[in-house]
Amino acid sequence: MPAEAKVSAKVNKPAKVEARAAVPASPPLTERQEARRRRILHASAQLASRGGFDAVQMREVAESSQVALGTLYRYFPSKIHLLVATMQDQLEHMHGTLRKKPPQGATAAERVAETLMRAFRALQREPHLADAMVRALTFADRSVSPEVDQVSRQTTAIILDAMGQENPTPEQLSAVRVIEHTWHSALITWLSGRASIAQVKIDIETVCRLIDLTAPTGP
Amino acid sequence: MPAEAKVSAKVNKPAKVEARAAVPASPPLTERQEARRRRILHASAQLASRGGFDAVQMREVAESSQVALGTLYRYFPSKIHLLVATMQDQLEHMHGTLRKKPPQGATAAERVAETLMRAFRALQREPHLADAMVRALTFADRSVSPEVDQVSRQTTAIILDAMGQENPTPEQLSAVRVIEHTWHSALITWLSGRASIAQVKIDIETVCRLIDLTAPTGP
């Protein structure tokens, strides 16, 4: 039988994903493989934290993580895949952090805005890392759709969490979609220096109004 | 004195731009230079229409437009610059087209949604071209900010046109910003196959509600 894992082709790259969780449902990795994967993601985040998207060079990631270039590509079929996976990783971490101190706002809109601003502040602490992750996310083509979708689901989960809404209406889900759009695009404009932090704040607060507008008890 | 133009360095690449118009304010180009520029943009759009972002290869653009590679880079300092300029070009064209038949909707929100859906339909006719332009736009880094800003201004102008609002309030401008965010991000999700045309429509209509919400005579 196989070797380090019983996968067929391409290392267990996160394929189809379970309905909710962030955990890939693909064949399990051996310990050593799991360790390699971690090393790679760590190196990726570290290099990204330095110089952003451009500083994440595949050869360097491979070297930093003590893995051959070919192996890196087996785990992550492209630089974009790698960075999107890095984002998944960071997002999970952030969701955990955010869960701990739930937002205080009185309305759902306030809580969502507060949560997103908290996330934004976290990103501001590592602007280069944010740059690498967000640029990869929006540049991703169809071949990365499953992974990008996963990030999107995770983001949706964070927002719904903040809303404290168990069973959102379709209208509310639309509002959440629009909020995500705004969130990503506002980050882009901030990262490329075309919008200030204050401007991003305003945009987030503006779009969050949609939540109240679509609240089940609303207008 | 100089040759084909009296520019200093880098061909008259659109620098600072006048307050409103889309016309670059830089030193004028010779006829031959203007012609070269047109050929390049045409080749860019043509290649993009075929295979999208990846199909726009600088060597091919240079060949198609009968220009040396070095010259291409003198006119457009990077592939991203080129594609963003291509977008400026197309946007101008589209703004002209849209002006002709103003939207019919009763409310500003309806008119904006109608206008954006009209633009969306136009993009659907050349999805590959849309792919190239939008991907370039969101991937652009700081070095392209002036040009991307110009595109943003043009988009804002189209939306304000549709609103029929001469003197928008700051709140309305915020709403317009959020609409633009949603517009760009929704296009991205559509282009990468993660959202359907119907979904994009819903998102546009949802975000356009913000306009009524912020109307001067509104709530």
Next chain:
DNA sequence: ATCAAGTCTGAAACTTGTTCTAGATTAGCG
């Protein structure tokens, strides 16, 4: 313990964006 199948490594090769160079061309001025 042995073996077959799959994995990892190291290095070279290939692709495409970007830069550089030497020489031919062009524009405008005197």
Next chain:
DNA sequence: CGCTAATCTAGAACAAGTTTCAGACTTGAT
């Protein structure tokens, strides 16, 4: 016209993402 500075061209060279390959290494099954 003839000059000069800038532009254009052809082509090589460089950089980083991606692919490929032969051989060494692991793993799990027999």
